[in-house]
Amino acid sequence: MVEVIRSRLLDGVPHGFLGRRGGVSEGMCWGLNVGHGSGDDPALIAENRRRAVEAVAPGARLATVYQVHSSDAVIVGEPWGDDERPRADALVTDRPGVALGILTADCTPVLLADREAGVVGAAHAGWKGAFGGVLASTVEAMETLGAQRGRIVAAVGPTIGRKSYEVDADFFQRFLAADDDNDLFFTDGRAGHYRFDLEGYVLARLAAAGVKRIEALGLDTYSDEDRFYSYRRATHRGESNYGRQISIIAVPA
Template sequence: MPVEVIRSRLLEGVPHGFLGRRGGVSTGICAGLNVGLGSDDDRDAIRTNRRLAVDAVAPGARLVTVHQVHSPTVIAVTDPFPDDARPQADAMVTDRPGLALGILTADCTPILFADREAGVIGAAHSGWKGAIGGVAEATVAAMERLGGERGRIVAAVGPTIARKSYEVDEGFFRGFLEADPENERFFSGGRAGHHQFDLEAYVVFRLAAAGLRQIEALGLDTYSDADRFFSYRRATHRGEADYGRQISLIALPG
């Protein structure tokens, strides 16, 4: 099975792709295109999957990933990091051709950014902690430091857990309301003492609030499509011992 590459119309002309689990060589619980170094999957399979992913999106590019920790930290990158020395961060920006910025997710939200005119790209990992902590805004600001302009930056929001699949408790709900009472609109009722959270819509809101005028959300639910995507929450609900991670990639042409 070939690697499935999901693309955004807003990023047309920029090498990019949101990848799921289709097309990889891993077997067992992590079957498919698992790229997660934090999983217990075979290391040779993970390395092969990473090569397959880059080849499907930006052949010849060098992959750059970080140690994601659900923070708003952004790093400007000029070269890849060794696997065992990746800095802790949740977003990257660059103006260097030949680098493929890679964000790993398994329900959290991947965001890919580009300012074509400035030749600046970005990629962010936005779970709920990163979203409320400002990782999207921090990525835009870091792109501006490289010459980007937020009025030109476009952003694509990739596969993430959907509202129907994302049950949260009352404490989670109250935390978002304390941050901003208007956040209530991103929640709907659920079973007693619980709510359904729309992470994708919240991420889009934060991007728009940062001044971006062109944003595309793909509306793909990682939890409910087990054949296509890895999902931490689904693996937890099934009592599985491990879970795979998918990758989202963006690179500058040539």
Template sequence: MIVEVVRSRMLEGVPHGFLGRRGGVSTGSYAELNVGLGSPDLPEAVATNRRRAVEAVAPGASLNTCYQIHSATVVTVTEPLRERPEGDALVTDRPGLALGVLTADCVPVLFADLDAGVVGAAHAGWKGALAGVTDATLDAMEALGADRARIHAAIGPCIAKRSYEVDDAFRATFAADDEANARFFSDGRPGHHQFDLEGYVAHRLGAADVRHVEALGLDTYADEARFFSFRRATHRGEPGYGRQIALIAL
């Protein structure tokens, strides 16, 4: 089975990819390319899937991921990580280090400044996005010599607005941060709204002066054949769900 890799025109020349569920060895709710270490899937299957993912994007590179906590914490990677530090983004200027973030509806964002030789990867759920995980990633990249005027960013598969229903309290949280955030919500059934998480993350990148951004517009919830989805699994009462990975390397 061939691993499916979705690439962005914004990151041409950089080993990168947004992977879904195709091309792995897991079965059942986790079929096929589940890379989530925290899932109840078979550990040996997850390990095989993680190896396949790296070989499909950056053969020979070492995989580096975080223990994701829905934060704005960024880890600067200078050598292969022996353990998973807490955080939701990684940056590096070292060849041979593949940076990976895991998602199952949240937004994966990959970054690159080819001139500086600096790359980054961020996991932006709504909490991390609101807390500024993408802004923190840009700051960490610039600390390594990048320039946000040169940085290209790609927003990968995530839950789309049409699939993401939230309540009044959720909307109020974003409105309290900035009244202009109302633009990312549209009315749904009484007391509920549809939230454009992808659009919000793209807005945060633009507000941070990143001018080269591509949003792939792929809905993890709606496309069961290609992607894992936490919300879809929850709505169906399934016992678990897989995670997909986004990768970038020098």
């Protein structure tokens, strides 16, 4: 059975953060792998995507983007084909029957909704996207469809945890140069390195974008191999590939 992790803040809105449980892929990508770039069998990926949508928003049509760690958000009217996906890292819609999907494997998935306006959003917030403003772009795109940022609620899904995310001094200095307060998201690691709290940084960027009600699930993709795919874990092991999990949200019918 597909495991669907939900947020209390998004009760009543079809949504879910999915991991690797309940899929048909085998080998290194075993489970609910939905990533076309993983080298997995396309037929298995298609079945995993079908199962994911049916577990969250039965009957909806899935829309995803070609994720490039940007700050760009797109408005979805009708889902496009896989070969027509725009290069972006967030999607928003007000169309019932459309399921927005974001793929991750350590980066942070964020699902957002303004129930009153009937507008939802999904963002892929790795460090580059979060740093570059993808969350503010998502909120702004939702506003163009009638959402109000004061009404938007957001849930932050499974992402690499601070204890698992070691970065170098250049990385730390990049964030410090942007804002001295970013020091709050780093703790000392081994010599010349730091541990980065990506989830905490994403929460701060959402708050800075005017989102007042936010829930963080506090789930570490790196350390929980039975539930989640992790790019960094695969890299540390020298594995040739890795799966991607999906987070989905749709407008309530």
